Amino acid sequence: MTATTAAGKAVGHVTFEEVKASRPGVAEELTTLIAAEFRARVRHLAGFVSARIHLSLDGTSVVSRVEWSSEEHSRAALRDGGATLHALPERPGVVSVTTFAGEPAPGIQGPAEAGPVGVVAVVKRHVGERRDAETLARLLHASGGWKSEHPGFISATPYVSLDGATYLNYPQWVSEESFHSYMDDPRNAAGQDAIAVLETEPPEILLCALVTHIDAAPREHPPARAHSTGSLSPDTVSPLDQLRLFERKYDPGTTEILRRLPSRPRRRCLELGAGAGSMAYWLADTAPEGSVVAVDTDTGYLDPDRAGNLTVRKADITSATFAPGSFDLILARAVLEHLTDPDAMLDRALSWLAPGGWLVVEDFYFLPAADAPTAVGRSLLEAYVTRMREHGADLSWGRRLPAALARAGLTSVATRVTPAGPGQSAVDDELIALRMRQEGHTLVDGGQVTAGELDTFLGLLGTSEGRDLTALLVSAWGRRPPDPEER
Secondary structure, eight states, rough: OOEOTTOOOOOOOOEEEEEEEHHHHHHHHHHHHHHHHHEEEGGGGGTTTEEEEEEETTTEEEEEEEEEEHHHHHHHHHHOOHHHHTTTSSTTEEEEEEEEEEEEEEEOOTTTSSSOOEEEEEEEEBBBHHHHHHHHHHHHTTTTTHHHSSSSEEEEEEEEEETTSSSEEEEESSSSSOOOOOOOOOHHTTTHHHHHHTTTSSOOOEEEEEEEEEEEOOOOOOOSSSOOOOOOOOTTOHHHHHHHHHHHHHHHHHHHHHHHSSOOOOOOEEESOTTTTTHHHHHHHTTTSEEEEEEOOOOOTTTSSSOTTEEEEEEEEOOOOOOOOOEEEEEEEEEEEGSSOOOHHHHHHHHHEEEEEEEEEEEEEEEEEEGGHHHHHHHHHHHHHHHHHHHTTOOTHHHHHHHHHHHHEEEEEEEEEEETTTTTOOHHHHHHHHHHHHHHHHHHHSSOHHHHHHHHHHHHTTTTTTTOOEEEEEEEEEOOOOOOOGG
16 A cells, blocks of 8 residues: 655654653754754655654654655665664663554545644554454544644544554644644544454553654755865755755854844845855845855745745855945855955955944854864864865954954954854754765775764764764854944
8 A cells, every 4th residue: 555745755664762761851952863863864765755754743753754665675774774774772861662564545534634743643553453443544534524634733644553453543743732623522532442452461551742844855966066065066966965964053142143133114135155054034034135156156945936035046165256336234154164265355345245234144163173173073073173174264264354344444343152063053963974974985985984983073072972062153243334424
């Protein structure tokens, strides 16, 4: 039996894996590691459709639901599995790992089908034989009348195990409130007797929050960028994954800075190096009567139709031209550090800034690799920053940034520093794991680190021993003095 995703992809086989941890902190670390492994490796495998990573509401279990086009693809992936997923049972703090494998059965949709996922239930019911599991699936489908109208109910998808002895239901709601309302509905209780007579033991019910959803990687890679992207190679990475994780980590801080600045309803904005577009979209939403120009050498991840006041422009920022004084706000995040002459680019950006306008620049300053707390951390960081320098990055620019704004004549210059590195946050660990799994081979192939050192470094992510402070994101902003008549 097969099902079809909202994107039209056929799903013929599904696995659920529950990893039970000894304490909540371990489970949270596991969500980061598992999600990074799926993004870095599994999503590129043949037959992979999607994965969802969940954290139980009590914080002690991680549940992965993985959709495959067929059982054969799933088995092939298991044979080729990565070290991280294979080693989960032996990982410190892991109590148990249990796996369900089966086929999807017809499900039901609720009125909140397009709503955000707030709560998911993973319900396992053990029955005597396949026909009993199939009967449970039919009972669920028959109850779709009232459930399809219940507020906050998204959907329920049933699965029957390959041996027919287990029925697993996967219902979703937009919130805990809608879940409790659903469970308290008398019509829900009315059907439990018919279910109970088919079960051989009590059901297992685990309530979870959805942590992340991962789709299969696109078959084609975008063109290589003209400037340094660290050690990125377009043949071995999924740039959008890294961009999205970067946004999750740094968007809150950037938007906080922008909210502090005086706002004009007709503000004209420019973002240099717009990436996947999160900040350009935010600027467009917060200045609906204004305009936003998003510039990048690769605009494949930008949606020009996202907002009526958004313009997407594919250009090299070192050669792009704009009229003097064209913008009231210019944002450049993690961009200038990749240029061989960031000071020259800063001067060009300032010429596009209108009198009274604000310039916000954020770039990284990497701390000395020799000071890393572990030997493997020292080796990896030194190799990584060396490769970034070889690709043209100026890793000391972030430290010079605040003074550069002041020297350029901006007023009200202010600075903020955000730490980055292993253990600084769950997103830090996920982003670093993704980068190393996708790019680490270039360091190994170049003889800068060994494969063993890379594996050791990845194994330390999410542990107290692996915690480090490798870089600082230096945020600096200032205002171009207004014309005398405007003061």
